Amino acid sequence: xxxxxxxxxxxxxxxxxxxxxxxxxxxxxxxxxxxxxxxxxxxxxxxxxxxxxxxxxxxxxxxxxxxxxxxxxxxxxxxxxxxxxxxxxxxxxxxxxxxxxxxxxxxxxxxxxxxxxxxxxxxxxxxxxxxxxxxxxxxxxxxxxxxxxxxxxxxxxxxxxxxxxxxxxxxxxxxxxxxxxxxxxxxxxxxxxxxxxxxxxxxxxxxxxxxxxxxxxxxxxxxxxxxxxxxxxxxxxxxxxxxxxxxxxxxxxxxxxxxxxxxxxxxxxxxxxxxxxxxxxxxxxxxxxxxxxxxxxxxxxxxxxxxxxxxxxxxxxxxxxxxxxxxxxxxxxxxxxxxxxxxxxxxxxxxxxxxxxxxxxxxxxxxxxxxxxxxxxxxxxxxxxxxxxxxxxxxxxxxxxxxxxxxxxxxxxxxxxxxxxxxxxxxxxxxxxxxxxxxxxxxxxxxxxxxxxxxxxxxxxxxxxxxxxxxxxxxxxxxxxxxxxxxxxxxxxxxxxxxxxxxxxxxxxxxxxxxxxxxxxxxxxxxxxxxxxxx
Numbered sequence: 001x002x003x004x005x006x007x008x009x010x011x012x013x014x015x016x017x018x019x020x021x022x023x024x025x026x027x028x029x030x031x032x033x034x035x036x037x038x039x040x041x042x043x044x045x046x047x048x049x050x051x052x053x054x055x056x057x058x059x060x061x062x063x064x065x066x067x068x069x070x071x072x073x074x075x076x077x078x079x080x081x082x083x084x085x086x087x088x089x090x091x092x093x094x095x096x097x098x099x100x101x102x103x104x105x106x107x108x109x110x111x112x113x114x115x116x117x118x119x120x121x122x123x124x125x126x127x128x129x130x131x132x133x134x135x136x137x138x139x140x141x142x143x144x145x146x147x148x149x150x151x152x153x154x155x156x157x158x159x160x161x162x163x164x165x166x167x168x169x170x171x172x173x174x175x176x177x178x179x180x181x182x183x184x185x186x187x188x189x190x191x192x193x194x195x196x197x198x199x200x201x202x203x204x205x206x207x208x209x210x211x212x213x214x215x216x217x218x219x220x221x222x223x224x225x226x227x228x229x230x231x232x233x234x235x236x237x238x239x240x241x242x243x244x245x246x247x248x249x250x251x252x253x254x255x256x257x258x259x260x261x262x263x264x265x266x267x268x269x270x271x272x273x274x275x276x277x278x279x280x281x282x283x284x285x286x287x288x289x290x291x292x293x294x295x296x297x298x299x300x301x302x303x304x305x306x307x308x309x310x311x312x313x314x315x316x317x318x319x320x321x322x323x324x325x326x327x328x329x330x331x332x333x334x335x336x337x338x339x340x341x342x343x344x345x346x347x348x349x350x351x352x353x354x355x356x357x358x359x360x361x362x363x364x365x366x367x368x369x370x371x372x373x374x375x376x377x378x379x380x381x382x383x384x385x386x387x388x389x390x391x392x393x394x395x396x397x398x399x400x401x402x403x404x405x406x407x408x409x410x411x412x413x414x415x416x417x418x419x420x421x422x423x424x425x426x427x428x429x430x431x432x433x434x435x436x437x438x439x440x441x442x443x444x445x446x447x448x449x450x451x452x453x454x455x456x457x458x459x460x461x462x463x464x465x466x467x468x469x470x471x472x473x474x475x476x477x478x479x480x481x482x483x484x485x486x487x488x489x490x491x492x493x494x495x496x497x498x499x500x501x502x503x504x505x506x507x508x509x510x511x512x513x514x515x516x517x518x519x520x521x522x523x524x525x526x527x528x529x530x531x532x533x534x535x
Contacts, residue, residue, distance in 0.1 A: 005045035008057075013210065014050035016195055016203030017043065021051040027188040028052065028128065033156050033180070034165040037173045038192035041248040041333040041345065044167045045132055047192065052165075056128055062117060063128045067093035069136055071381045073413035074446070075100035076431060076453035077420065079487035083517055086137070086148035089381070094129060101445065104483040105515030108151050112159040124161030131166045136382060138172040139327065149179045157183045171337035193244065200224050200245035204254060219262040226253045226268060230347060246346050248333045272352035276334070280356065281364040283328045286375055288390055289320040294329060295357055297321055301335060301342060302350050308339020324384050369395045369402030373410055380417065389417045408437035408446070415453060428457035445484070448477040452487045456494075464495055471495070475504070482508045486518040493525055501525055 006014050024047070028034045038044050049066055056063045069089045071077070077085055083105055091111045092099035103111070117125045131152070137145045156164045168176050170191070180187060195203065204223045208215050227249035229242055256271045280298070284291040301309045311326050326342060329335050334349065335342040344350060367375065372395035379388035392410045395402060402410070415430035435450035455470035471491055478484050485508045493501035505522040508514050 005043075006050035007046075008049055008054050010046075011050045011054045013207065014046060015206045016199035017047055017051060020047060020190075020192060021055065024190050025052060025055055027190055028056075028163055028165050029126070031186050031188045032162060032164065033153075033185045033187035034163070035173070035176065035180075035187065035189045036165060036167045036192060037170045037176075037189065039171075039194075039336050040169050040330050041246070041336075042192050042194060043247045044192055046247075048130055048132060048165070048167065053128075053130075061128055062115075062125060064094045064115070064130070065096065066130045066132055068132045069093070069381055070377055071416070072099070072377065073409050073416055074449075075104045075483070076412050076434070076449055077416040078427060078431065078453035078456040079449055079484065080105050080490065080517055081419070081456060082490065084144055084148050084151065086144060087151060090131065090148075090152070100449070101481045101483055102515075105486045105517035106483075107516035108155040109159060110516045112155055112162055116160055126161050126163050127159075128163045128165070130164070134166050134168045134176060135172045138168065138175040139323075140383060142383065150182075153179055153183045153185065157185050169337070194229065194241070195245040195247055195250065197224055197228065197243060197245055200227065200247075200250055204250065207254060208258065213258060215257070215262055219257060222262055223250065223254055223257060226250075226348060227346070246348075249346050249348060269352050269355060272349070273355040276349065276352055277356050278364070279332045279334060280329075283325060283332060285364055285367065286328055286379075287320075287322065287325045287387065289325070293320045294325060297326070298329070298334065298353055299357055301344050302353055304339070304343070306339055306343055308341040308343045310341030324379075324382065324387065327382075367391075367395075369406050369410070373406055373413070376410070376413055380413065385417050385420060389414070392417070404437060404441055408434050408441065408443075411437060412450060412453075415450075415457075419453070419457060424457045424460040428454050428461070431457060444477045445479075445481060448474040448481075448484055449487075451477075452484065452491060456487075456491050459491060459494055467491065467495055468497070482515055482518065486515045486521070489518065490521050493521055498525055498529065502529075 024034070024036065036044055036048070053063055053066060067090055069086055070093070071085055071089055072092060075088070075092075080088070087108055088104050090108060091103045091106050094111065095103050106114075112127065112129070115127055117127070119125050137149060152164075156162060166176070173189075201220055201224050204220045205217075208219065208223075213219075224245055227245045227247075229244050229246065252272070252275055253268065256268060256275075257266075260266055260271065280294050281291055283294050287293075297309070297311075311321065311323055326335070330337070330342065333345055336345050344353075372391045376388040376391040376395070379385070379391060392414050395410050396407065396414075411430055412434040415427045415434060418424070418427035418430055431450045431454035435447050435454065438446035438450060451470045451474040455467040455474070458464075458467035458470065471488055474484070475488055478488065485504055489501050489505035489508065492504060502522070502525050505518050505525065508518040509522075
């Protein structure tokens with residue numbers, strides 16, 4: 001028991017959702033698009049990974065890996081800057097083996113077309129694909145996210161045999177519906193609620209038994225009672241219905257019982273307070289603020305009860321509290337959207353939180369460089385680039401002891417962040433540093449990608465000769481890497497080297513490795529040659 005989502009390898013630990021699994025499986029198999037929604041922490045990710053995907057695999061269905069979006073500096077953004085980074089992240093998640101050499105530069109539609117299979121009658125076989133946590137795309141209306149959603153839903157509308165499932169939090173459902181309404185897609189919606197008491201008791205009983213405990217029915221009853229929503233807590237403010245059981249709280253309290261036993265002397269509040277203290281310290285460290293900042297806001301949330309506490313779009317003027325920080329508290333299952341803003345996720349958290357406010361607890365262990373890289377990538381994917389930049393900078397301090405590979409990826413990420421904000425001199429410098437670090441590891445392909453990204457940065461600065469030198473050096477390292485070759489071809493074309501660009505892009509079409517970006521750029525080159533020839 002714990003508070004992490006379960007995956008396919010944990011299917012033997014997933015209990016209490018048999019009815020929901022059967023109903024959602026029918027919906028996914030029967031519609032082009034299925035929307036699974038529910039409050040944060042209700043169990044959407046676990047239901048998808050530990051129940052639905054294994055059930056489809058047991059039936060012999062073609063199922064892609066469940067995707068969550070994450071920008072990866074292993075393929076520098078400046079290699080193919082004209083491709084939507086969310087598209088690149090989705091295709092990489094659906095086909096991780098092909099990243100970073102083959103999938104970057106491929107559109108959603110072209111990727112799905114390449115995976116389409118037919119049965120013995122020539123009809124397309126169903127292809128099951130899922131994108132988890134789309135709220136990342138719906139929290140702010142930005143052009144790249146909007147274009148990605150349009151691309152994804154257009155593919156869902158037209159791809160033969162595709163059965164797409166997306167998950168989102170209920171508070172973002174209306175935003176998702178606005179995108180869906182623009183398309184003619186046969187779709188279904190499924191709302192995942194908190195656990196019924198009987199289902200929660202079954203899950204608790206089987207999980208405690210699986211953990212090797214010999215606790216009886218009293219321990220199960222206590223566990224369910226701790227996580228049940230009381231009538232006075234079910235105020236329509238985003239919490240579960242009265243009598244239902246919160247899945248996250250059930251897991252957390254279950255872990256406490258497994259570790260400390262269900263004896264009468266067990267102080268559940270103390271252990272919950274320690275758990276919450278760790279989460280709040282993590283959020284504070286992630287957003288580079290003192291723990292007092294989330295403490296103060298959570299104190300207001302507890303005091304407001306079901307009325308909710310709002311957060312302005314750009315945070316609180318003059319304070320370190322930002323919407324991103326509140327989203328992180330929501331991601332860690334402390335609050336949910338409700339009332340006039342955010343409410344405490346469950347009334348059971350109020351006492352341990354008040355105890356936490358009185359006793360700050362021990363200092364948190366510093367993030368490791370690997371953890372800082374994950375934080376920086378997550379912040380970058382969410383659009384919090386200043387935060388990502390600071391995490392990368394801290395991880396690369398001289399005193400840190402990160403592995404050479406982690407240092408190279410962090411440096412590449414610094415290049416991506418600089419390129420995104422238009423600081424091309426800094427981007428070129430970071431990519432050059434990443435190339436040196438990858439060279440020291442003997443990773444020739446990664447060196448070539450960094451060199452192409454550096455060359456694109458020089459092109460943005462008007463340093464054409466320097467850029468061409470870098471592209472030549474990168475081209476000498478390319479071996480069976482259509483994504484990188486596409487980036488070289490694009491850069492040559494933008495540098496005015498039409499003949500060389502056409503030669504490189506033609507080479508991408510040898511075999512079955514042509515990317516969507518290669519086809520688009522090659523068409524531009526051919527069209528430009530046609531226009532110049534007609535003059």
